[in-house]
Amino acid sequence: MxxxxxxxxxxxxxxxxxxxxxxxxxxxxxxxxxxRSLPLFHGSQGCTAFGMVLLVRHFRExxxxxxxxxxxxxxxxGGYENLEEALKTIYERNKPSLIGVCTTGVTETKGEDLEGHxxxxxxxxxxxxxxxxxxxSTPDFNGGFEDGYAAVxxxxxxxxxxxxxxxxxxxxxxxxxxxxxxxxxxxxxDIVEGFGLTPIIVPDxxxxxxxxxxxxxxxxxxxxxxxxxxxxxxxxxxxxxxxxQMRRAAAxxxxxxxxxxxxxxxxxxxxxxDRFVKALAEISGRPVPARLRRQRESLVDxxxxxxxxxxxxxxxxxxxxxxxxxxxxxxxxxxxxxxAAVAPQQAAVLEKVKAGTVMVGDHSDVEAMAKGxxxxxxxxxxxxxxxxxxxxxxxxxxxxxxxxxxGLVVTVGYRGSRDLLFALANIFxxxxxxxxxxxxxxxxxxxxxxxxxxxxxxxxxxxxxxxxTGA
Amino acid sequence: xxxxxxxxxxxxxxxxxxxxxTTKERKKGCSKPLxxxxxxxxxxxxxxxxxxxxxxxxxxxxxxxxxxxxxxxDNRGTRSSGSQLYRTGFTTDLSELDIVHGGxxxxxxxxxxxxxxxxPPAVFVYxxxxxxxxxxxxxxxxxxxxxxxxxPVIPVNAPGFVGSKNLGNKLAGxxxxxxxxxxxxxxxxxxxxxxxxxxxxxxxxxxxxKPLMDEIGIRIQSCISGDGRYNEIAxxxxxxxxxxxCSQALINVGRKMEERWGIPYFExxxxxxxxxxxxLRTMATMLVQRGADPAMLNRAEAxxxxxxxxxxxxxxRYKPRFTGKRVLLFTGGVKSWSMVTALxxxxxxxxxxxxxxxxxxxxxxxxxxxxxxxxxxxxLKPKEMYRMLRDSEADIxxxxxxxxxxxLKAKVPWLDVNQERHHAYAGYDGIVNLCEEIDKxxxxxxxxxxxxxxxxx
Numbered sequence: 001m002x003x004x005x006x007x008x009x010x011x012x013x014x015x016x017x018x019x020x021x022x023x024x025x026x027x028x029x030x031x032x033x034x035x036r037s038l039p040l041f042h043g044s045q046g047c048t049a050f051g052m053v054l055l056v057r058h059f060r061e062x063x064x065x066x067x068x069x070x071x072x073x074x075x076x077x078g079g080y081e082n083l084e085e086a087l088k089t090i091y092e093r094n095k096p097s098l099i100g101v102c103t104t105g106v107t108e109t110k111g112e113d114l115e116g117h118x119x120x121x122x123x124x125x126x127x128x129x130x131x132x133x134x135x136x137s138t139p140d141f142n143g144g145f146e147d148g149y150a151a152v153x154x155x156x157x158x159x160x161x162x163x164x165x166x167x168x169x170x171x172x173x174x175x176x177x178x179x180x181x182x183x184x185x186x187x188x189x190d191i192v193e194g195f196g197l198t199p200i201i202v203p204d205x206x207x208x209x210x211x212x213x214x215x216x217x218x219x220x221x222x223x224x225x226x227x228x229x230x231x232x233x234x235x236x237x238x239x240x241x242x243x244x245q246m247r248r249a250a251a252x253x254x255x256x257x258x259x260x261x262x263x264x265x266x267x268x269x270x271x272x273x274d275r276f277v278k279a280l281a282e283i284s285g286r287p288v289p290a291r292l293r294r295q296r297e298s299l300v301d302x303x304x305x306x307x308x309x310x311x312x313x314x315x316x317x318x319x320x321x322x323x324x325x326x327x328x329x330x331x332x333x334x335x336x337x338x339x340a341a342v343a344p345q346q347a348a349v350l351e352k353v354k355a356g357t358v359m360v361g362d363h364s365d366v367e368a369m370a371k372g373x374x375x376x377x378x379x380x381x382x383x384x385x386x387x388x389x390x391x392x393x394x395x396x397x398x399x400x401x402x403x404x405x406x407g408l409v410v411t412v413g414y415r416g417s418r419d420l421l422f423a424l425a426n427i428f429x430x431x432x433x434x435x436x437x438x439x440x441x442x443x444x445x446x447x448x449x450x451x452x453x454x455x456x457x458x459x460x461x462x463x464x465x466x467x468x469t470g471a
Numbered sequence: 472x473x474x475x476x477x478x479x480x481x482x483x484x485x486x487x488x489x490x491x492x493t494t495k496e497r498k499k500g501c502s503k504p505l506x507x508x509x510x511x512x513x514x515x516x517x518x519x520x521x522x523x524x525x526x527x528x529x530x531x532x533x534x535x536x537x538x539x540x541x542x543x544x545d546n547r548g549t550r551s552s553g554s555q556l557y558r559t560g561f562t563t564d565l566s567e568l569d570i571v572h573g574g575x576x577x578x579x580x581x582x583x584x585x586x587x588x589x590x591p592p593a594v595f596v597y598x599x600x601x602x603x604x605x606x607x608x609x610x611x612x613x614x615x616x617x618x619x620x621x622x623p624v625i626p627v628n629a630p631g632f633v634g635s636k637n638l639g640n641k642l643a644g645x646x647x648x649x650x651x652x653x654x655x656x657x658x659x660x661x662x663x664x665x666x667x668x669x670x671x672x673x674x675x676x677x678x679x680x681k682p683l684m685d686e687i688g689i690r691i692q693s694c695i696s697g698d699g700r701y702n703e704i705a706x707x708x709x710x711x712x713x714x715x716x717c718s719q720a721l722i723n724v725g726r727k728m729e730e731r732w733g734i735p736y737f738e739x740x741x742x743x744x745x746x747x748x749x750x751l752r753t754m755a756t757m758l759v760q761r762g763a764d765p766a767m768l769n770r771a772e773a774x775x776x777x778x779x780x781x782x783x784x785x786x787x788r789y790k791p792r793f794t795g796k797r798v799l800l801f802t803g804g805v806k807s808w809s810m811v812t813a814l815x816x817x818x819x820x821x822x823x824x825x826x827x828x829x830x831x832x833x834x835x836x837x838x839x840x841x842x843x844x845x846x847x848x849x850x851l852k853p854k855e856m857y858r859m860l861r862d863s864e865a866d867i868x869x870x871x872x873x874x875x876x877x878x879l880k881a882k883v884p885w886l887d888v889n890q891e892r893h894h895a896y897a898g899y900d901g902i903v904n905l906c907e908e909i910d911k912x913x914x915x916x917x918x919x920x921x922x923x924x925x926x927x928x
Contacts, residue, residue, distance in 0.1 A: 014581035
């Protein structure tokens with residue numbers, strides 16, 4: 001890339017088909033990776049309802065999420081009473097092991113004093129001393145999904161992690177960013193455990209959001225990291241920090257516990273996975289397990305087989321910042337020409353993103369920049385823009401409500417990297433090989449909604465933009 | 472001003488519940504105070520959006536921070552036969568700076584951009600909590616924008632914190648009454664014109680009823696708001712009869728259209744064979760009373776007779792399969808009554824129904840028909856629902872997406888009968904669709920397998 005066009009000024013007043021999701025929602029997701037927890041939005045009930053529906057549609061799981069149900073009067077006069085009542089009600093009804101409070105635009109505009117609220121609550125309710133609480137400020141009008149998620153992880157670590165007298169051999173902390181799916185987290189745990197290490201993962205969505213079958217119905221999360229595990233993070237040998245968004249939580253943890261941090265900006269791709277695996281080998285002092293060695297070979301082989309179909313393909317990627325960095329970097333590893341990288345909100349990691357254009361924008365920007373490209377990589381909301389631009393959409397990120405298993409997709413490590421490569425390459429391979437059979441008739445018509453968007457295409461490179469994979 | 476509006480919709484004289492109340496009770500309004508930590512459901516903005524967004528050719532612009540639209544857009548299955556503009560998510564995405572400086576200028580700029588780029592017949596602007604708190608006057612901005620840009624710009628003043636989804640529905644109705652209905656004259660007007668209120672064309676349901684109405688000669692002048700068009704709704708005051716489908720939500724529109732333009736309304740439903748026939752019959756009768764050709768009545772009866780016979784034949788095949796099968800109905804209550812009728816016609820046994828949003832009359836009707844033993848829950852806790860299903864007190868649950876996992880985690884068949892569903896259940900064809908879906912789910916071989924314990928346990 002000779003010239004990168006960074007952050008072209010957007011003077012738009014109307015965000016059209018937004019890519020952005022709110023900070024409290026990201027915060028809620030982080031809380032869902034804690035065992036038997038219940039996230040609570042301090043705001044009007046719509047804030048909760050919308051967030052809940054979005055997560056339900058993505059994960060196809062019941063999402064525990066509550067509201068302080070602010071009304072007009074409490075919004076003006078201040079919402080402490082609502083907050084207290086909500087906490088007490090939840091405690092009585094659901095006995096969660098953790099209640100995580102996220103503020104919203106409503107309570108932040110009023111300027112509620114969250115720290116003060118927490119103190120007042122503790123003072124007025126000594127009988128609820130054993131109730132674990134984390135209060136995090138996540139205004140809807142500041143930052144986005146990733147920021148809320150990161151703030152909550154930081155809040156969890158700051159609230160519970162304690163320094164320890166002694167290190168526990170083989171115990172490692174993992175701070176997992178929101179670019180990792182529950183499936184990714186599971187894969188990472190498998191890799192780490194393969195070295196005989198014992199990870200404490202915060203948050204651990206793989207235990208709560210990957211298809212549980214409870215024996216009793218509870219209104220809290222069904223698994224995840226326990227508060228006690230977070231307390232014992234100070235006894236770990238090292239903290240593995242996964243994603244730029246986790247830097248502040250990592251710093252907070254290191255400050256409290258003196259456990260040193262190792263930072264990984266991504267775990268997708270050959271070299272990225274190598275770095276991770278090498279670090280684990282060094283920490284554990286063990287050789288790389290045979291399983292991982294085989295997986296590495298398989299990824300190398302897959303890169304050799306698959307590169308034909310990805311070289312110089314033009315793609316536009318629109319994802320949350322760390323996810324955007326991960327995916328665009330991997331695509332460039334594979335020889336893809338990333339025409340544009342679009343993030344929903346500003347983030348430090350965007351400085352590292354390489355693409356023809358790097359910008360903060362929405363799906364209408366993606367649509368405009370994707371004209372003539374081969375593929376769009378984005379969440380399910382990208383389907384309309386993709387149809388308009390006549391470019392196929394490969395779904396990644398959140399929300400992904402029109403595909404099953406979106407929470408379990410694995411794109412980290414050798415195996416995940418290989419599978420992602422195959423999934424992308426197959427779109428083009430299928431378009432090449434299937435083209436003759438279903439495009440025999442020159443005057444073909446494409447009417448499938450969200451598939452081809454009715455764009456005309458004849459052959460050659462343009463054939464790749466068909467996306468009627470026939471799969 | 473908004474407070475007056477809220478008071479007014481709470482005082483709805485067309486509402487049966489309201490009529491039964493004392494003056495003092497009526498003043499209190501009908502929104503129950505929400506319990507913090509135990510409340511569920513949407514807010515007023517949500518309700519307003521649900522009621523109006525199906526107007527397909529309009530640009531719907533949400534004035535607020537990202538949460539209000541960013542988390543919610545593209546999540547309803549309402550369908551359009553033409554324009555897809557309603558599916559585009561527009562928001563001012565207010566940032567901290569906007570909140571300090573006020574969002575009015577940004578709002579105007581956003582409206583202008585939308586009008587220039589998409590040239591819609593109108594723009595609807597939705598107020599949300601945060602701009603309402605900082606005092607953005609969306610009504611003034613809309614007025615100014617409409618004048619400047621030469622396009623109707625309609626303020627929908629229903630910020631989330633004023634109340635529930637239901638209140639938002641009503642405020643949306645008031646918006647149409649104040650700013651839209653009666654502002655245009657229709658190009659064509661016939662004595663056979665009806666206006667349908669509260670039908671959102673989810674999964675294309677309106678289109679199951681429309682062909683029958685066409686055959687009878689009933690013309691849908693406008694539908695509020697499923698597959699709606701701005702100009703048709705603006706001319707809805709020339710309809711001869713209105714049908715209020717979702718009476719709990721939008722009765723205020725039906726009643727005020729009667730008050731202002733003398734258009735009689737009736738409450739009807741497209742769900743279930745009996746209700747569907749009643750609806751067609753009532754519609755034709757009322758149109759004839761207002762001057763339509765009396766032959767319409769005969770046509771209606773002919774269509775009803777034919778369709779009822781056909782549907783009863785088509786339902787025959789399900790009856791033996793459904794015998795002894797018990798259904799737990801959890802629709803929130805709005806459709807409970809008509810659904811009960813429909814399902815029983817197909818041979819199912821209803822073991823209970825939620826009545827949270829049902830009217831007093833609906834509950835009475837249920838009691839009368841089902842006997843005192845029939846379960847009716849105003850508020851069934853998820854835990855109890857889970858227990859009932861796990862203990863096999865029902866063979867299938869029909870509900871909205873919110874409670875699907877209670878059923879699925881209990882390994883009990885479940886069917887979506889609410890807003891996110893992908894199948895149309897209205898009209899005669901719809902009831903057959905519903906039975907087909909229930910049958911498919913009930914007879915799926917997975918149920919036996921998923922209930923098996925692991926062989927090592």
